[in-house]
Amino acid sequence: MTNILNLPGVIVENKKQTGETLILAVISENKTAFCPRYGQASHRIHQNQGIMVRDLPISNQEVILRVNRRRFKCENCQKPFSETLNFVETKKHSSRRYAESITKQVIHSDISNVAKNNKLTEDLVGSMVKYVA
Ligand SMILES: [Zn+2]
Incomplete structure (x- = not known):
């Protein structure tokens, strides 16, 4: 499925078919994210948040991405922040x-x-x- 989705840097973990809609659970392949304050890299995951994002249809099926948008905890300022996902508007x-x-x-x-x-x-x-x- 990751190949069919063809979204660079994004891994499909799971898929579910509901009626006309294909729901793909995806996650960014990045293991680290960067604190918006001073750009400190962090790999400490604080919590997981799901967001639903509409994507291009595949074979005429509506596609919804259930994106695991992770929250990280900065190792420098200790504040949590959400990762930036450049494929999401x-x-x-x-x-x-x-x-x-x-x-x-x-x-x-x-x-x-x-x-x-x-x-x-x-x-x-x-x-x-x-x-x-
Ligand atoms: Zn920080």
């Missing part, structure tokens, strides 16, 4: 590449059609376009 509703694909569709159509075709709300499509732009 900032508002965390979708992967970066999914937001880019939706934005491309909007360029050739409009927000309400793209929302309808992808079963998304217009607000969500709008926020993806804003993020990519």
Whole structure:
């Protein structure tokens, strides 16, 4: 599944099929994360947090990534922080590449059609376009 997903640096740990949707449990292959304060590297995992992120369809199936976004504890300032996931867009509703694909569709159509075709709300499509732009 990791190969089929083809998202660099991301490992698929588990998959589940529910109706039309494929849910993939994924985790970043990085063992360390960097404290946002002074950039200190840490490998001490403080807790695990799941976020749900929409990704590109695979063989016409809707794909949701259940991302284990780990919280680390800084070995320097002792404060917990969440790892940065560069494949997830900032508002965390979708992967970066999914937001880019939706934005491309909007360029050739409009927000309400793209929302309808992808079963998304217009607000969500709008926020993806804003993020990519
Ligand atoms: Zn720190």
